[in-house]
Amino acid sequence: MKYRATLLLILLVLLPLLLLGWLGYRLQQNEQQLVGLQLQKLVEQQLESVDQQLQRHFQQLETLLQRQGMDLYRRADPDYPADALRTFIKRSAQVQQLFVLDQSDQRQFPPRNEPLSREEQRLVERLQPLWQSPGLLRPKDADPQTVSPSPAAASDTPAAKRSDDYFVSGQLAQRAPAELVDNLSDYASEADADAAEPPAASLAKAEPRQNARAAEQAEAASDMSVESEADITDSGWIAWYVDARLIHIYWWRDPQGRTLGFVLNDARLLSDLINRLPDAGAGRDALGDAQIQLLDSQANTLYRWGDYQEKGAPLRSLGLSHPLGSWSLEYHAPALQGGGPPAWLTLTLPLVLLGLGLVGLGYLFYREHRREVQLAAQRVNFVNQVSHELKTPLTNVRLYAEMLEQRLDGDDDPSVGRYLGVISNESQRLSRLIDNVLSLSRLQRRQLTLSLECQDPDQQIARILETFSPLLRQRLIEPEFAPGIGQSLRYDPALLEQVLNNLLSNCEKYAPDSGALRIASWLEGSQLCVSVQDQGPGIAASERARVFEPFYRCSNRLTDGITGTGIGLGLARDLARAHGGDLVLLASEKGTHFEIRLETQA
């Protein structure tokens, strides 16, 4: 009983907790997956926008270099003057070196038969293989990611990402002419300042500079649009890893079919790219607790922004578009859930709180329940005590009533005998009641012990009926006993008496005026059987199962106005069962029909 209550409570606490926990976990898992996917997408978008940002630089550079190439072309008559080209190189911030190839890809600049500066010599040595590889500057299609065979090593494997023979040639992935003209402004002015005009001119124009600038820009823009329509000269980017440096070359074919190759200043290119990326402050605002890194082909970090201090592998990495194909971006952020409260807060904490609540509630119930049990036990105890206390004076009352009856035997006054009969009957009823109560409590405490005696049950039943007959007769009930045993058996007579007493007093209470009450006894194997059948109103079929429940009283007109404790039948059955037998209510057409069975011993 005790353990059951505890077990129940534990179940009560654990079951909802486990259920909720599991559900919560699943929910969170799902949500995390969703968030993870969204995050991945977001990160990808972010990286792609960075890539576009860098691409835009190349687009602008392309426009600038085309303009400068055009300027040089206009001054070429018919050959490009070496002096002008050298001045251009000296004055250009972005371009480190320049080469010009004629229609048949023969070098025009640096000049072939004139002395060269050291840097020009180095350039020639370095680019000789490039110029000799046929068709390189005349791509057959506009595929932006053409991976040409490296002229240095004869490797023909596009997958070979070994940095020492990295070589890619092609055009920029996407072009947005409208945007180009838009973004031209900052470069266009610069281009004019440092490429086209000698410094003297730009200085002389210092005062009306603003106006001049605006005009130049307009001119530049219109120039551009005209050019982009007019000439279909092809151009492209070459990225080449040579001498531990990634070199970018932009080549442009002039209207006469000569190729101008602008070898970019790699440091300046990186510097410009970095300048397109946010600084630490802007990175903090844009990324929050994350970091983006720009890596070169050897996975060295070139630049990083964002607050997160990287640990381990990146959440995502993205290879950049041509001509930065060997570089990549990496996104670092704390693993998964991008910003939500941590798992312990969303899942564990409510579960713990719920568990605590349930435990508290369970504890309260448990305490209440224990108090109730204790109280009930106290009450039973009290009733037992009282019953015991009542038993002694009652015995005395009966004893003296009987003694008085004997003394008065033969007295004429009939009323005295009647009075004494009432006292004796009522005290018997009272003692039966007390016996019931005591038996009940003994049964509950499992303290009932059988006191077996050798007796003839028929005689005992007759004696009991004799005691009851005055009462029954008053109620117009006529007991008819059919004895069928006729031999001594070993059983507990007190127990049989109590069971019969209960049945008979029920009969007296609930079946008045019912005429014959048939009682029969017989022996079935070792079982002592007694049946009691009245002619009263009986018990409805629906109630039959419940009449044995303790404290249950059929609530119908039958019981109206009749007092009772509601323990009689239940107790009687329990007693019979304690004696190895049973008390059953048999179906009958009229009245109630009980059958007692008691296991006897030889």
Added chain:
Amino acid sequence: MSPLNIFKRILAAGLLLCAPFLAQAQEVELDLSLATPVMAADTTQKAYIKLSLDGFELAGRSERTPANVAIVLDRSGSMGGDKIRHAREAAIMAIQRLDERDILSVVAYDSQVDVVVPATRLVDREPVYRAIRRIHARGNTALFAGVSKGGQELRKFIDRNRVNRVILLSDGLANVGPHSPSELGRLGQSLAAEGISVTTIGLGLGYNEDLMTQLAGMSDGNHAFVENASDLARVFQYEFGDVLSVVAQDLVIEIRCLNGVRPLRLLGREAEVVGDRVRTRLNQLYSEQEKYLVLEVEVPAQSAGTELELAQVQVDYANLATRRASQLDGRVLASFSASEVEVQAAVDKPALESAVEQVANEYSREAVERRDRGDVDGARQLLEKSAAYLGSQAEALASPALKAQEKEALQDADTLSSEEDWTRQRKELREKQYKRATQQSY
């Protein structure tokens, strides 16, 4: 050729000095001299041409050229404590010399780069000071990105009529992004093409002096080695003094050697030599300060009594006082004589002194390179040779400056061979060589 020039040529008989002096002030002065104006006949020989440029005096403080300065501060972990505190104070003190005409930006870098003060006209100083005071040290050294962002801030207001300068302070090795001297050199070269120079200040013993001198050298900025952070304030003051006294910018110098004269090398400076032409450029010239170049040439044998034009020089520059583009030119002549006495008597002492100084400086550079390769003895021998050369020339020219340099070379030879303290010595040497080659004012 103007009649004025012809008049000048007559004045300078034998050796020619030709510069278009228009007025006393407001023009850069070009001074061409040959260390040996009279050379021995009938022999192929080396000669030194000295080309010196003198910045004119500024008319007044109010006349100075407005500056566009980006201070790029290293705030990596190694700058912690006193260093960053001194750096902040030095920067603030230096900024106090600027006024409303000037544009300032401040960039701080560790592993990342923070534009602490975006390029702004210096009208309200307090926010600038506050932002600088908030710079604290942490993290790594993204030097390349720091300089890049500094350049970017300058570009917002870039103007050939301003002094555009990045002032880089670093105490450590660049370890995020590019970090080789040549890469930083190319960045400097590119910035120089836009008229930006980078001054590099190396603090303590942890920085890479080759990287810092390359960056400064390619962009014609200054370089300083500051061992003690408390000296930063002084160096910043000098630097800003320089910045505020620029009188000419973007000087493109072209020397064309004539009559079979072959250019060998330009001592101490980067130059492009194509055939008989030498081109180089100075980013700026400071007020009342002389910058000079020494070109070593090989002169073919001539017979006695001939006069030969060795070279023509042309200098294009932007005059910040007049805000005009100006041009200077001149010629270098030499005569040949069989008489040794005549040759010796004609020696141009200041020119030869400069040439010797630069030649010795080249020796010193080479010695450091040898030492780097582990050839301590070779380096020592080279310095000793340099000292002997300096000694003999000091004697001949009776020059105390060369005498001092001889002593220095001997001292360097000693320090070179000792292992201990080499990191500091090397930084000092590099700084000394750089200053000597560029005639840095501090």
